[in-house]
Amino acid sequence: MVFQGSSAAISHTGKVRSNNQDSGYAGSNLFVVADGMGGHAGGDVASSLAISRLEGLDRPFDSTAEAERALRDAISDAAVDLVDTVGVRPELAGMGTTVSALIMVDDYAVIAHIGDSRIYLFRDGALTQITTDHTFVQRLVDSGRITPEEARYHPRRSVLMRVLGDMDTDPELDTFIMPTQPGDRWLLCSDGLSGVVDDAHTSKALGLGLAPGRTADNLLKQALDGGAPDNVTIVIVDVGGQHPLFSGTPTIVGSASNPVGVEVPAAAPRRSSWLHPNRQAANEPTHFEPAPEFLEELIEEDRRRARRRRIGWIAGVALVLAIIAGATWIGYQWTQTRYYVGADEDTVVIYQGVQQSIGPISLSTPYEDTGIPLDSLSDFARATVEQTISANSLSHARQIVSGISDLAGGGG
Structure with missing residues (x-):
């Protein structure tokens, strides 16, 4: 119908x-x-x-x-x-x-x-x-x-x-x-x-x-x-x-x-x-x-494309990781040109680095223990040290410590 x-x-x-x-x-x-x-x-x-x-x-x-x-x-x-x-x-x-x-x-x-x-x-x-x-x-x-x-x-x-x-x-x-x-x-x-x-x-x-x-x-x-x-x-x-x-x-x-x-x-x-x-x-x-033989060439070409795609993807990921690692290393090296004055449990300490941390990783390490007891400082000076004092260089940090030392001596 x-x-x-x-x-x-x-x-x-x-x-x-x-x-x-x-x-x-x-x-x-x-x-x-x-x-x-x-x-x-x-x-x-x-x-x-x-x-x-x-x-x-x-x-x-x-x-x-x-x-x-x-x-x-x-x-x-x-x-x-x-x-x-x-x-x-x-x-x-x-x-x-x-x-x-x-x-x-x-x-x-x-x-x-x-x-x-x-x-x-x-x-x-x-x-x-x-x-x-x-x-x-x-x-x-x-x-x-x-x-x-x-x-x-x-x-x-x-x-x-x-x-x-x-x-x-x-x-x-x-x-x-x-x-x-x-x-x-x-x-x-x-x-x-x-x-x-x-x-x-x-x-x-x-x-x-x-x-x-x-x-x-x-x-x-x-x-x-x-x-x-x-x-x-x-x-x-x-x-x-x-x-x-x-x-x-x-x-x-x-x-x-x-x-x-x-x-x-x-x-x-x-x-x-x-x-x-x-x-x-x-x-x-x-x-x-x-033709049938050309099909095999096409399949092989496709395999080559797949390999090139994988290699390109791996190379791209490696490049990105290298850039991230390089940027991280350069940034860390810069932090190690900085200093600040802070405190440990009982003394004034000069630290190399910056006060920040990346997760559990601290960007500073103790550089020099000055031997100045925290107990010898006035309450204001002690609070200032515990909150840390940034310095432009190691010599600047030592100048800050010298001033603190004078205060400690004056307080004594």
């Missing part, structure tokens, strides 16, 4: 990219986000081709199994389209796209995913990431090498381990089926959103209960406010709810909304998936799929 709910799709170039290589689709039963890669033109073509192949699935399905098979077949056909397109237009060699697609079948969501675009489910106030990123840093997270928070800022966070590209006509997809229920809110997005807006802010926006279009606008604004270094594409799907139902006309956004020159070749010569003549590097690479 036709899906009962509402949806919205929006796409933006962002603040850094010169063109939008993302594509998005929101129809009656089908919802897709595709993030293209492979240069100024290649990414546009790849994501548009993916949407072109998948939009034929925007119809009711008799079963979830049928929908899942149709998703797999359509995405595989899209991979063949990419290979055939490069055969006719070799300047596009190296292009590819992520695909995160969802088909609603009765009370179930049928999902297909490859790459690092994401599908989230917002249910009962909680946001859950449903898909797993096919990225190098996600493997580091899964193996416990880095934390999810470190993955957000890792320099290799855009390196894809799986992608729908022009090198493989049999892509490795994740497909699965999940039950859904009225009140669920599904979010499909490119990494232009998930890489900038964290889950807490995304959850808050989804939880405001605004219509899908206003919610998508809210999330896009947050991505733009965060700098939007990449294209941003958002598709929101509400199951049931009070907002208007699907109008009957699908919403297509991003490069797929204006697919100029993106026609699929009718009969291009097939080539093996590893051979592309006139292959050239993409002029604006944002992602790439590494």
Whole structure:
């Protein structure tokens, strides 16, 4: 049956990219986000081709199994389209796209995913990431090498381990089926959103209960406010709810909304998936799929980064401790140039240092016992000595003692 709910799709170039290589689709039963890669033109073509192949699935399905098979077949056909397109237009060699697609079948969501675009489910106030990123840093997270928070800022966070590209006509997809229920809110997005807006802010926006279009606008604004270094594409799907139902006309956004020159070749010569003549590097690479041996290099590079980070942290701590120790030593040496006159239990004493202490550590030591009994002093003189008398130097301290001695003699 036709899906009962509402949806919205929006796409933006962002603040850094010169063109939008993302594509998005929101129809009656089908919802897709595709993030293209492979240069100024290649990414546009790849994501548009993916949407072109998948939009034929925007119809009711008799079963979830049928929908899942149709998703797999359509995405595989899209991979063949990419290979055939490069055969006719070799300047596009190296292009590819992520695909995160969802088909609603009765009370179930049928999902297909490859790459690092994401599908989230917002249910009962909680946001859950449903898909797993096919990225190098996600493997580091899964193996416990880095934390999810470190993955957000890792320099290799855009390196894809799986992608729908022009090198493989049999892509490795994740497909699965999940039950859904009225009140669920599904979010499909490119990494232009998930890489900038964290889950807490995304959850808050989804939880405001605004219509899908206003919610998508809210999330896009947050991505733009965060700098939007990449294209941003958002598709929101509400199951049931009070907002208007699907109008009957699908919403297509991003490069797929204006697919100029993106026609699929009718009969291009097939080539093996590893051979592309006139292959050239993409002029604006944002992602790439590494060869297995390069993965080992990336892992070793990550180990080196971790070692450098530990060494830098240890060196930084050592430097701070050295500065503190040096400042403490200089301060202590200064205190030892000072003197004062005070008293011990029964005599007048010259002390080296200052009267203060740092916790249990005294900053002065007895330097010279004058032998003048405290009992020989007047009450005022004794009280003054016991409260200590500061001196500018040792000679000054001895002058003070000489005056005290005269007072003691006069008192005798």
